[in-house]
Amino acid sequence: MKIKTKKMAYDKVLKLPPMQHQRPKKPNLLFRTLMRVLSQPDLRATHFKAEKIGMDRLGKREPCLYLMNHSSFIDLKIASKLLYPRPYNIVCTSDGFVGKKWLMRNLGCIPTQKFVPDLMLIRDMMHSLKNLKCSVLMYPEAGYTFDGTATLLPDTLGKCIKLLGVPVVMIRTYGAFARDPLYNNLQLRKVNVSAQMEYMLSPEEIAEKSADEINGILHECFTFDSFRWQQENHIRLTEQFRADGIGRVLYKCPHCGAEGQMRGHETLLECLACGKTYELTEEGEMRATEGETEFSHVPAWYAWERECVKKEILDKSYALETDVDIGVLIDSEALYMIGEGHLHHDVFGFHLTGCDGKLDYKQGPLASYSLNADYNWYEIGDIISIGNRSALFYCFPKGDHDVVTKARLATEELYKIVHQKARTAEQKIRSR
Numbered sequence: 001m002k003i004k005t006k007k008m009a010y011d012k013v014l015k016l017p018p019m020q021h022q023r024p025k026k027p028n029l030l031f032r033t034l035m036r037v038l039s040q041p042d043l044r045a046t047h048f049k050a051e052k053i054g055m056d057r058l059g060k061r062e063p064c065l066y067l068m069n070h071s072s073f074i075d076l077k078i079a080s081k082l083l084y085p086r087p088y089n090i091v092c093t094s095d096g097f098v099g100k101k102w103l104m105r106n107l108g109c110i111p112t113q114k115f116v117p118d119l120m121l122i123r124d125m126m127h128s129l130k131n132l133k134c135s136v137l138m139y140p141e142a143g144y145t146f147d148g149t150a151t152l153l154p155d156t157l158g159k160c161i162k163l164l165g166v167p168v169v170m171i172r173t174y175g176a177f178a179r180d181p182l183y184n185n186l187q188l189r190k191v192n193v194s195a196q197m198e199y200m201l202s203p204e205e206i207a208e209k210s211a212d213e214i215n216g217i218l219h220e221c222f223t224f225d226s227f228r229w230q231q232e233n234h235i236r237l238t239e240q241f242r243a244d245g246i247g248r249v250l251y252k253c254p255h256c257g258a259e260g261q262m263r264g265h266e267t268l269l270e271c272l273a274c275g276k277t278y279e280l281t282e283e284g285e286m287r288a289t290e291g292e293t294e295f296s297h298v299p300a301w302y303a304w305e306r307e308c309v310k311k312e313i314l315d316k317s318y319a320l321e322t323d324v325d326i327g328v329l330i331d332s333e334a335l336y337m338i339g340e341g342h343l344h345h346d347v348f349g350f351h352l353t354g355c356d357g358k359l360d361y362k363q364g365p366l367a368s369y370s371l372n373a374d375y376n377w378y379e380i381g382d383i384i385s386i387g388n389r390s391a392l393f394y395c396f397p398k399g400d401h402d403v404v405t406k407a408r409l410a411t412e413e414l415y416k417i418v419h420q421k422a423r424t425a426e427q428k429i430r431s432r
Contacts, residue, residue: 001073003378004099005327006334010355013338018390019097019111019331024089024124026132027108035107036084039077046074046179046193050082054199055169063129063136064167067200069150069222070139071173072180078173078195079137088135089128091121093142094392095378097332108134111332113392114142114372114385122160129166136164141222143372144182146249146405147302148226152370152412157218158211161201168201170221177226178235178284182375183245183264189237227284227298236282243267243280246298248375248382250286251402252305254294260402309406310413313347318410320345322403324384326354327394335394343384343395345407347414350386352393361386361393365418371411373404 058064066088068075076090087108094111097104104111110128112121128134141151161168175193180186200221206214230237246269247262258273269278269286277289285296295301312318324343327335341354349364363386372385372392381396382404397403 001378003095003380004334005337005380008336008338010328010338010358013328013330013336016330016336019094021120022105024110024128024132024134025105025108026134027087027089028106029085029087031103031106032080032084032087032108036080039080042074042077043081043193046175046191048078048081048193048195050078050195050197052197055197057199057202058167058169061133062167063133064169065125065129065161065164066135066137066169066171067218067221068137068139068171069173069224070141070144071148071177071226072144072182074176074180074193075139075173078176078193079171082171082195082197083135083137086135087132088137089125089132091125091136091138093372094332095329095335095394098329098335099333101332110136113387113389115368115370116388116392117368118389122163125160125164129164140218143370143374143408145177145226146182146408147299148177148181148224149299149302150222150224153215153218153222154369155215158214161214162206162211165203165206167199167203168206170196170198170200172196172198172221172224174229175235178230178237181226183248184241185245185376186379187239187241187244189239189242191235191237225299230284234283237284238282240266242282243269245375246280248402249405250298250301250305251405252308254301254304255291259406262402305406306409306413309409310417313410313414313417316347318346318414320403320407320410322395322397323399324352324354324395324397325381326352326359327396329387329392329394330390341395343397345410349414352386352395363387365411365414366422369412369415369419371408373408375404 089108089110092109093114097111110124112118125136128136140153145151173195175191179189179191243264246264251262252259253271255276256274261271261273263270278286287293322343324341326341327337329335339355344351352361374383377383384395384407387393
């Protein structure tokens, strides 16, 4: 996929009128049918099968909230098959509207900004459910998984479900990540894909449970490990490009500690600093070609990186510095490329500067519980996106050092630490 880009000076971008909010449209049956038809080749190629559990509890015309895990682009194609012919609106990122607003609205898409608080989204979802009598499809993780395990869910999700008051249906996919992991540069592997669609919560069950109890149920449902699934089911991926790009995820060498020096190519992952090499086996395990294998499981390696970042934050040594190319999104006409800049991230949050001193944006650690970070975004490059309701800044790091994954981990761990401190301080004040 591509996105429309346009070079423009930052001061001129600021003068452009912002995107005007529009209520969701009921999705056009013709477009829904076309989407289902266009999805068939990929679904046939993966021998797609689905299991439905308890779905007889959902009325034929009863709107509901579909929650789906997010592993790869095939997720939307799976939904188009499972939900057809029911009308449903899709919560999607606002950059998906760039250059194709008319099409996206007719498909029933509801734009929102990833990891930016959006009260209007709740109103739009309510409008879809109550007024349009449409279901709503939502990927609550918001971003694709990096390591094949669930990403963080917003703490507000339980409250949102209680406000909506409609049945909740969970869609879990199996094999979608193994077929097309984000790090692997859009190279498709040969693997079967399946899904399980389960009626999870009725309006009555939602009413009697607290938001925290609902969050607990959701966290349990969104617990998965795609690499473990591959190993337990002995799924062999024989493609010679299966380790391409995996150094984006496994950016820190467990042997020498170097960061940004891990390079995945074909079936191997090599540290350019110390020379240690690991093989990504056909069943998805990491094995050192010589010496000790520190982490045979990719998610365990990723979890270790998270703990390393957390330690840096706690001892206040964490800092990220990178020169970036900057794109700005303020409407659906284009991503406006405004030039070069510098991105700094530390325990006080993000600081983006550029455009000959005209751009100076700061974002504190409590602005978001996670980070919109992506690999090969719209085939342009890896990105770190920050911003607010007024503008989103898409930062494309320059140079050979991989910083995107560490930035997401740091954002998540920093939010947890600062948020917990704020809650503790608030509780102390209330107890006086």
